[in-house]
Amino acid sequence: MSFETLRLDGVSRSFGGHEALAGLDLTIKRGEFIALLGPSGCGKSTALNCLAGLLPLTRGSIWQDEARLDVLPPERRGFGMVFQNYALFPHLPVRKNIAFGLQMRRVPRAEIRRRVDEALRLVHLEEHAGKLPGQLSGGQQQRVAIARAVVLEPALVLMDEPLSNLDAKLRLEMRTEIRRLHQSLGLTTVYVTHDQEEALSLADRLVVLRAGRVQQVGTPEQLHTEPANWHVADFMGYRNLLPLRAGPRDGTGIVVEFEGHRLTGTPVGDAAPGGEVVAGIRPEDLRIGPAGGPGVPATVEVVEYQGREVAVEARTEGGVALNLRTADRPAVGDRITVTVEPRRLLVFPSGGAQ
Amino acid sequence: MAARRAIVATPAAWLVWGVVVAFFVFLAGVIGSVVVSSFGTRWFDTWLPLGWTPDWYAQAWDEFTLLPVLIVTLEVSALVVGISVLIGVPAAYVLARRGFPGRRLLYLLFLLPILMPPITYGIPLATVLYKYGFAGNLSGVVLANLVPSVPFVILTMTPFIEQIDPAVERAARMCGAGTRQVFVRILAPLLVPGILAASILVLVRTVGMFELTFLTAGPDSQTLVVALYYSMSAAGIRAQQSIDAMAVIYTSMMLVLLVLALRFVNPTQLVARVRDDGD
Amino acid sequence: MSAIVGARPALRHRLAERGVDRQLLLLLPAALFVVTLFIYPFLYGVGLSFQPTKGGTLGAYREFFTDAYLRDTILTTLRLSLPAALLNVLASVPIAYRMRGRFRGKRLLTTLLVVPITLGTVLTAQGLLNFLGPTGWFNRSLLSAGLVDAPVRLTNNYWGVFFSLVITGFPFAFLLVLSYLSGIDPSLERAAATLGAGRWQRFRRITLPLLAPGLATTFCLTFVLAFSVFPSAVLVGDPAGTTRVMSIAAYDAAYVRYDYPLASAVAVLMGLVELLVIAAVLGWRALLYTGSTAGGKG
Numbered sequence: 001m002s003f004e005t006l007r008l009d010g011v012s013r014s015f016g017g018h019e020a021l022a023g024l025d026l027t028i029k030r031g032e033f034i035a036l037l038g039p040s041g042c043g044k045s046t047a048l049n050c051l052a053g054l055l056p057l058t059r060g061s062i063w064q065d066e067a068r069l070d071v072l073p074p075e076r077r078g079f080g081m082v083f084q085n086y087a088l089f090p091h092l093p094v095r096k097n098i099a100f101g102l103q104m105r106r107v108p109r110a111e112i113r114r115r116v117d118e119a120l121r122l123v124h125l126e127e128h129a130g131k132l133p134g135q136l137s138g139g140q141q142q143r144v145a146i147a148r149a150v151v152l153e154p155a156l157v158l159m160d161e162p163l164s165n166l167d168a169k170l171r172l173e174m175r176t177e178i179r180r181l182h183q184s185l186g187l188t189t190v191y192v193t194h195d196q197e198e199a200l201s202l203a204d205r206l207v208v209l210r211a212g213r214v215q216q217v218g219t220p221e222q223l224h225t226e227p228a229n230w231h232v233a234d235f236m237g238y239r240n241l242l243p244l245r246a247g248p249r250d251g252t253g254i255v256v257e258f259e260g261h262r263l264t265g266t267p268v269g270d271a272a273p274g275g276e277v278v279a280g281i282r283p284e285d286l287r288i289g290p291a292g293g294p295g296v297p298a299t300v301e302v303v304e305y306q307g308r309e310v311a312v313e314a315r316t317e318g319g320v321a322l323n324l325r326t327a328d329r330p331a332v333g334d335r336i337t338v339t340v341e342p343r344r345l346l347v348f349p350s351g352g353a354q
Numbered sequence: 355m356a357a358r359r360a361i362v363a364t365p366a367a368w369l370v371w372g373v374v375v376a377f378f379v380f381l382a383g384v385i386g387s388v389v390v391s392s393f394g395t396r397w398f399d400t401w402l403p404l405g406w407t408p409d410w411y412a413q414a415w416d417e418f419t420l421l422p423v424l425i426v427t428l429e430v431s432a433l434v435v436g437i438s439v440l441i442g443v444p445a446a447y448v449l450a451r452r453g454f455p456g457r458r459l460l461y462l463l464f465l466l467p468i469l470m471p472p473i474t475y476g477i478p479l480a481t482v483l484y485k486y487g488f489a490g491n492l493s494g495v496v497l498a499n500l501v502p503s504v505p506f507v508i509l510t511m512t513p514f515i516e517q518i519d520p521a522v523e524r525a526a527r528m529c530g531a532g533t534r535q536v537f538v539r540i541l542a543p544l545l546v547p548g549i550l551a552a553s554i555l556v557l558v559r560t561v562g563m564f565e566l567t568f569l570t571a572g573p574d575s576q577t578l579v580v581a582l583y584y585s586m587s588a589a590g591i592r593a594q595q596s597i598d599a600m601a602v603i604y605t606s607m608m609l610v611l612l613v614l615a616l617r618f619v620n621p622t623q624l625v626a627r628v629r630d631d632g633d
Numbered sequence: 634m635s636a637i638v639g640a641r642p643a644l645r646h647r648l649a650e651r652g653v654d655r656q657l658l659l660l661l662p663a664a665l666f667v668v669t670l671f672i673y674p675f676l677y678g679v680g681l682s683f684q685p686t687k688g689g690t691l692g693a694y695r696e697f698f699t700d701a702y703l704r705d706t707i708l709t710t711l712r713l714s715l716p717a718a719l720l721n722v723l724a725s726v727p728i729a730y731r732m733r734g735r736f737r738g739k740r741l742l743t744t745l746l747v748v749p750i751t752l753g754t755v756l757t758a759q760g761l762l763n764f765l766g767p768t769g770w771f772n773r774s775l776l777s778a779g780l781v782d783a784p785v786r787l788t789n790n791y792w793g794v795f796f797s798l799v800i801t802g803f804p805f806a807f808l809l810v811l812s813y814l815s816g817i818d819p820s821l822e823r824a825a826a827t828l829g830a831g832r833w834q835r836f837r838r839i840t841l842p843l844l845a846p847g848l849a850t851t852f853c854l855t856f857v858l859a860f861s862v863f864p865s866a867v868l869v870g871d872p873a874g875t876t877r878v879m880s881i882a883a884y885d886a887a888y889v890r891y892d893y894p895l896a897s898a899v900a901v902l903m904g905l906v907e908l909l910v911i912a913a914v915l916g917w918r919a920l921l922y923t924g925s926t927a928g929g930k931g
Contacts, residue, residue, distance in 0.1 A: 078829070090922070101829055568864075586868055
C-alpha cells in the first residue's frame, strides 16, 4: 500500500471554535523524513492525529497519490504510529505486542513469527521477547513501540514525540537509532517534536508550526541559516532578538540603530526602512572585542562553563541582555565590546507570523 | 487527543440508550407511583387517583409519630458521624503513613465489616448487644451503626492522606514546628475536605441503613427507614396511602442529603470507595 | 543515643526502626472498636452456633440440613442473587463501554443513577408494590398496549424481589464498571486502531482482557449485596414460600423462635456460601492479567 506522494490540502482542525490547525499544505514524497516542529499548542500533534485518522478534519483533505485518504478510519489506513506514552498493550508480552498488527491483517502464523523475530533483532530486544511491558525500562518500551509500528512495513510511520519521556543520555542514543532505522528501512516518516536539535538531526525536511499555522518548510540547513521570520528564528536558537527600527538600506543590507550604534544587517522578508523590525543574532555569531573597541559596549554578568566554549550573558549600557557563545574566557565584570557580521544579523519584520 | 464525542447514531447505540432510558422510566414509575399515591384521595383501579389531597401527610405525621422518629434519626446519624470520624481519622493517618508489622492484617480487619452484608454480622452483634443491655435503645443503635462506619471513614480517608505529600510535614518540621503544630496548622486544614467527604458519606449511609437499626432498635429508637418498614409490614391495619406519605417524607429527606453530599463528593464515591479522580 | 560504640541501641529505637512507636496508639481506639464490636460478636455467634439446646455440638447445623424448609433457603437465595448479580454486571458492560470518556450530561447521568442506591431497598419495595401491582402503572401499560390479557403477577413473588435487586444493584455495578473502564488508558485503543483493529476487535482483544479483573470484583460486590437481601424479600416477595431467603430464616430463628444457636448457624452458613462463590470467582480472576492498565512509562 505504498505511495509516491502524500498530499495534505488545506488540512484544518478546530475544537469548539478554537482553530488548533489552520490550513496545512504539505506534500510528502516516499521515503522522506518530515519533522513537525513547534512549541506546545502549535498544532503539530493535531496534524499527526489527523494524518492517523484519530481526529476527523474540519476542513481540507488528504490524498494518497490519487486516492482520498481522510474518509478512511485509522484501522484502514495502514499507517504505523508510535505514541508519546508508547501505548503498549500491558497484558500482552513483547512478542504479542509486536505481532498484533500482523494478526489484524491475518498474516499466516509462520510469517508473523519470522517478521517479529526480525523486528526484535532490529531493535535489539531478542532476550526480552517474552516479558510484559511493565517489566521493561522506558527505553526498552520505546523500542518495542517502534518495532510494533515498523514491523508492518507501513506506507507511513507517525511518531508523536517518542523521545520526550527519556532521560538525556538515552534520548541521544535513541535518536541515532531512529536515524539508523530510517536509513536502513527507508520508510516514510512524519515525526513530531518540540526539540529543534532533534528535528535538525533527524529530518530531511522540517515544518515549523506556530498557533496552528505553518511558518516555514525547508531543509535543516535552510531553517538554520535562513529562518523565514523571527518566530522561526527564535525556535532555531537565535537567542538574541532585539526589537528595533529599521534605518536606510545599505547596498544589499539594511541599517538598524541599537543604543546609538549603527549596525548593518541582512533583511529578511519585507523588512523595509522605517518599519518596526526584530533583529536576530545567534549567540555564536557575536564576537567579543576589548573595551573601547568598535561595537556595542557591554559588561559581562554571567559566565557558564560548557566545555570548550562558554555561554556568556552580558548587559549593554541600555540594560539589554545579550547571549554570547565564545571560546574566549572572559571574567565576570569585564567590560567588552560586541560586534557581529552583517551576514549573521538577520532583520525580520516585526509582524512575523503569517 | 479525542475531543468530546457526539452521540453516534448506530443501531447498537440506540439499543444501549434505549435500555438506559427504559431503566429510568421504570425508576421514575416506581418512585412516582409512591408520590402520586401519597397525594391522592381514593385510588383503586384507575390511572390516577380520583382526587388530590395533602391530608395523608398530616395523618402519617401523627399516626407514625414522625417527629420523634425524625429526631431519633438525626441523633443517631450525628452521633455515628461524630464518633466514627473521631476514631477513624487518626487510625487512617497511622495506616496510611506508617508501615509496621501487622499493618496489612489490620487493614484487612478494617475492611471486613464493609465487605460483609449487615445481616450476617448484625444478628450476632444484636445478640451480644442485647446480652449486655445496649440494644433496644439509642446506644445500641449507635453502636451497631458504628461497625461499618468506622471502617468506612478509614477507607475513605486513607487515599486523602496518601495524597498529602509527607515531605510537607517534614518541611514544616524543618521550619521548627512541633508535632501539635504540624497537626493543627498543616495537616488538619489539608484533611478537612476529606473529613467532610467521609462525614457526608457516613451520614447518607447511616440514614439509609436498614438492617442494623432494625435488629437493634427498640420501639422508641427507630430511625425513619425502620419505622417505614414496620408500617409496611403491618400494612393491613394502616391506610396504604399514609404509608406512601411517610415514604415520600423519607425520600425527600434522602434526596436532600444526596444533593448535599454531591456538593462535596462526586457520585461515584457514594458507591465505590474510590478517590475523586475528577471528570 | 548509646555512648558506647558497638552496644545495642535502646529497645525504644529498635522498635521505632520497625515502625512501632507511640503514634501507633492513635490506632488503638479503632482497633479496639473493631475487635469488641465485630470480631467478638462474630466469634461469639460462631461459638453459639455450636451450642444448641439439643443435638450435640452440630445440632443446629443438623437441624438446618434436615429441615427442608430451612435447607431450601440456600438454593432460593442463590436462585435470586446469582442471576441478578450476573445481569447487573453483564448489562453494565456495553452501556459503560458506550459511555466511557466525556460527554455532555455524564455527571447528570451518574447522579441520577445514584438515586436508587441512596433511597435503598425499603423504599424501592414500597414503590414496586405500587408500580408493579395488579392495578399499577406497569400492568396498565401492558394491558393498554395489548401485550397481555390479564395483569401479570409481579409482586409478592420471585419477580418483585428480582426487580428490586436489579433496581438497586444495577447502578452500583454500572458505576463500578464505568470507573474500571475509565481507568484503562484510552491511547491503547487508539494504538490498536492504527494497527488495523476494528471496533469489535479492539473491545475483545484490548479492553475486555484489561477489564475482566474489574468485572470479577464488581460481580463479587454485587453478589454479596444481592445475597444478603432482606427487606425486599419480605415486603415485595413471598417470605414464607418462594422467596424465603437465608436472611429471613436467620431472622425468624432469632426473633420469632428465640433459637439463637440456630440463627447463628444460619448466619455462619450464609457467610460460608458467599465465601465459596467469591472464592471461585476470585480464583478465576487470579488467572488474568491484573497489572497496571496504563500504556507505558510515558
